[in-house]
Amino acid sequence: MKQKFDINRFKDNMFKYFGLACTLFGLAVLSIFLINILIEGLGRLNWQFFSSLPSRMPEKSGILICLLGSIWIMVLTAIIAVPLGVASGIFLEEYGKKNKIASFIEINISNLAGVPSIIYGLLALEIFVRILGLGKSLLAGSLTLSLLILPIIIVSTREAIKAVPKSIREASYALGGTKWQTIRFQVLPAASGGLLTGVILAISRAVGESAPLIVIGALLYITTIPTSPMDDFAVMPIQIFNWLSRPQKGFIENATAAIIVLLLITFIMNGLAIYLRNRWQKKIKW
């Protein structure tokens, strides 16, 4: 009896240390990676780097064009994907539960969230670039990334709405609220924390994507600042990809510096998402 107990305890401890080792391993690899990048790239982060156009000489090159490109993409993608995704999420969760079309759409959306991003690029190449004739423009890129993050936004909208307790809806109905008033004035505000979190995470995913944009042909050497949605563009991940494929050491240095900037953008967005989630959780206790 006693021996059996000890064996189980031993297994328990073993697993604990095994888990700890796995976690530490992951953290260690990540830290080495980060430290490496910081050592190589930090020195390159100066005003010249942020304010210069690409150039054939690494020390004269900068990220101005691709940083602006990424910001354009971020804003346009948000404008396109957020209203569409949130509206679809609301529809599926609140209105479309019972009919067959809705459940068909529902299954497909879950599947879409798992499709590799390059597939979206192929779809977009055909539809946006060729059929709609949008070329390799910012608009085509944003539409492509919108496709990619729509399922994420829809799913997180639905989760956020689902988390609003039934008692809140009932209270609104009982006071004479219509379905739309109940959604608009009670459900959405109560779900806004989760909703925003999902939206920010989705957009930060879009900012880091390169594969679908390469497929639609956004792998260009651009030297003019994009000023309209129809302009050609470059984005941070693609610029990084470009620089990394050059043999000169200076370009590798540029790439690592750009990686730091891109990481910073994603960290800030993720941090914001976490902050918003915590704030809402604290504010709303049912």
Add this chain to the structure above:
Amino acid sequence: MAKLDAEKVNVYYGDHHIIKDVNLSIQENTVTAFIGPSGCGKSTFLRLLNRMNDYIENFKKTGDILIDGGDIYDKKVRVEDLRKRVGMVFQKPNPFPKSIYENVVYGLRIQGIKDKSKLDAVVENSLKKVALWGEVKDKLQQSALALSGGQQQRLCIARTLAVEPTIILMDEPASALDPISSAKIEDLISELKENFTIIIVTHNMQQASRVSDKTAFFYLGELVEFGDTDQIFTKPVKELTQNYITGRFG
């Protein structure tokens, strides 16, 4: 004429026959208590009266429910208008995660009423009616969620009163509260009786006998006995009622 009439009402959830052939007539400005063991259909019947069951899948009703002589399930009735006339207070206090002020005026805001002085007056009036004004008048803009359970429930009642219903349905409104808060709700019910027709579901026999004029005893979906509260609690006609109120089952 009766304020509310139920005629041969049956409710089904899918194949389950939940309410069986209930006939019931309720007079204006009275308090009616629904009692009976849990699962006997008290809440289901109560929620028929403001059509809160409409959202349940597989819900089916037969028979008629008339309020002020009109069939509330008639196709021409807008369910939102019905609910302005028939308010509801729930078992667990469910204030909106908004300020005290916004909780009270919600029912008016969604009717499109924007006049600040009107809203202010309604807030003060409604909160006074539930004896909450003194406690919260200096913190109307604070979150309703910071109030105690008993205060939250009184706020929910104030919110219902603000819409000026004529009938108020209460589903075990005091069962989640401490004895003192619970007593305050009971006092409140006695006061509100002057101006409203109240129907209250309760598990608590003493509460039923204290606050109500009429008592309806439900058992397995049937209305076993309905009569003056005094009569039900002192000399019930049915043996089943006798057994239930003396605590022989429940």
